[in-house]
Amino acid sequence: MRLLFLSLFLFTLMLPAHAAERIELPEHTWTFSGPLGKFDQNQLQRGFQVYREVCATCHSLSLIAFRNLGDLGYNEDEIKAIAASYEIKDGPNDMGEMFTRPGRPSDHFPDPFPNRKAAEAANNGAYPPDLSLMTKARHGGADYVKALLMGYTEAPAGFDLADGQYYNRFMPGHRIAMAAPLLDGAVDYKDGSPKTLDQYTSDVSAFLTWAAEPYMIQRKETGLRVMLYIGLMTLIFYLNYRLVKRRVKGA
Template sequence: MAALRVAAAGSGRALLNTPRSVQSPRANMSFASLSRGKKVALSTLGVLAAGGAGLALALHQSVKASDLELHPPSYPWSHNGLLSSLDHTSIRRGYQVYKQVCSACHSMEYLAFRNLVGVSHTEAEVKALAEEIEVVDGPDEKGEMFTRPGKLSDYFPKPYPNPEAARAANNGALPPDLSYIVNARHGGEDYVFSLLTGYCEPPVGVTIREGLYYNPYFPGQAIGMAPPIYNEILEYEDGTPATMSQVAKDVCTFLRWAAEPEHDQRKRMGLKLLLGSAILLPLVYYMKRHRWTVLKSRKIAYRPPK
């Protein structure tokens, strides 16, 4: 019996001392262990896959099924610089272009006459411009509507009373509002400039329905708006030659200001921030490096009295 107990105890210790995890042989297969032919085949397959993916991405970015219009080039606008302001004389001429050419079809319902004061016109000039229109106001003491001359607080007049009337007057096409058109179109003023100056004859094989005009920069290339500007379409007040490119440039500058009236103020505040940071950052660095680090790295030791 004692011998059996010793044997059992020995076998129990043996079982407890055996390793708990049994490692199974793993297949160690790497690229270096392959034959030369397989290496060449895999390398060729990887190069072809990467080239095909790159070509597909390039084609997807350049030609899309829903984006077949010609992308506008990038023009050197004078206000595109980091610290460049808008050309306010061009804004004044651009308002003249909008008033005499564009306002017949397009509205700017988010722009009031008072917004022009101090930007392109004086207060007296803007008051004279506002008084040229008649505004329906009221009701008066008798409960009736009446017309009055425009004021600085009035918004630019709309060419049509409602969208249905605008569509009926333009063969079903609705002229968009121009208040934020520069920000609402991809390319900004580059797109608007290219659209205004890009009318041409359709290429061979392309037919345009009657009442539409070919413009490669417009989505679908068929636009319902007739060419709005041409050389000497108007006479500028300051005597600037009214060429097609000059007229398009001025109205695009005006539309950029209309969509972003805080353009100059934003850049002015950015310049002030940069100048303030140039003075503040060295001071903060000095305080952190030479003042605060002494306090931060000191050691306070308590020594009890003896």
């Protein structure tokens, strides 16, 4: 018993320490938040443009195939053209050699580096993680990715950074080996949306949320339908119960 109290006591001591470690994230209102939320296809297309023109230089998106881009509102011809703009490594051919060919809709996004070592060598020894499941892998999801991309500031006085490290308010430990990848005006949007860091980071975070959970909206809709069904059945059962009770009493 005493041991139980002691462990409970120690546990309560741990709680605030853990809470203090977690960095508060600014909360953003996403179109896909809440039970009735939906992805905004225009935003996903802009986010894809940011990924393609900026992040894809270093980060793979290996779980996504070009044909999945249909969810973003691209038609078949557009998807074929997007796929064909990528070089895909294939093979071996009859001579036993690997070769490259233009991408097809069924191909997945290619890795920017031939292997992990090459990726690390190009990034000061740090590995740029695959972004397919990033919003699910980090606490805060899209809020975290947006905050991280906007979180570059001067390091406080006395804060040591090694070569190739940058200060970021939202990275755990505040040291990150990725230089700020986006600046105002870095990506040329064609739909009149603001070409600002704020807009880019929202769009690419929305895109990565879709990439990590393409069926989020269907899941929410199914959930809502199930809740409505359960509500309706409860009402029917209740009315039935009242009816039976009244009849039994009346008898």
